[in-house]
Amino acid sequence: MSAQDGNGWRFAAADDDAVVEADTDRLAISTPETNFFGPDTEDRRWDVTLPTQPALDLSIDANAARGRIDLAGAHLTNLELSANAGDVLLDLGGAAVGGVNLEVNAGTASVVLDDSTSMTGSMSANAGSLEVCAPASVGLQVHMDDNVAFGDNLDESGLRSIDASTW
Secondary structure, eight states, X not given: XXXXXXXXXXXXXXXXXOEEEEETTEEEEEOOOOBTTBOOXXXXXXXXXXXXXXXXXXXXXXXXXXXEEEOTTOEEEEEEEEEESSEEEEEOTTOEEEEEEEEEESSEEEEXXXXXXXXXXXXXXXXXXXXXXXXXXXXXXXXXXXXXXXXXXXXXXXXXXXXXXXX
16 A cells, blocks of 8 residues: 555555445445355455545554555545554655554554654554654654563663653
């Protein structure tokens, strides 16, 4: 997935069984419904290009998927990303995002920010891994709830501790 200047979107797929629902204010792309024997496990490759204007609400469910979501320069009012048992790279370099809610469950997510990224929101990982890559100049605050099964490297990464659960 990527963003490009303009106000139009584009979708291309290696297979032809994607379900695309488009309207003037909504685009939904999904796999066909699962059947009695469980989900279809066929590999899928989708290329989705979103416009940088107007600002969009974007919701992504990446279940058992690997995805590269390059939203550099995008303008989003909201971004909801749920990565379940998958591997996601989210590039928000230069993006303006009103609200972010990223949840990783039994998966991995890497988020890239830069000096021109403007965003607020929350990111959480449950039995997964969350990596945020940002230059030292970015005003980033990390708060962690107690969890006996959770490990971090926040002290070693050069972040300054504010209190026992905030860096």
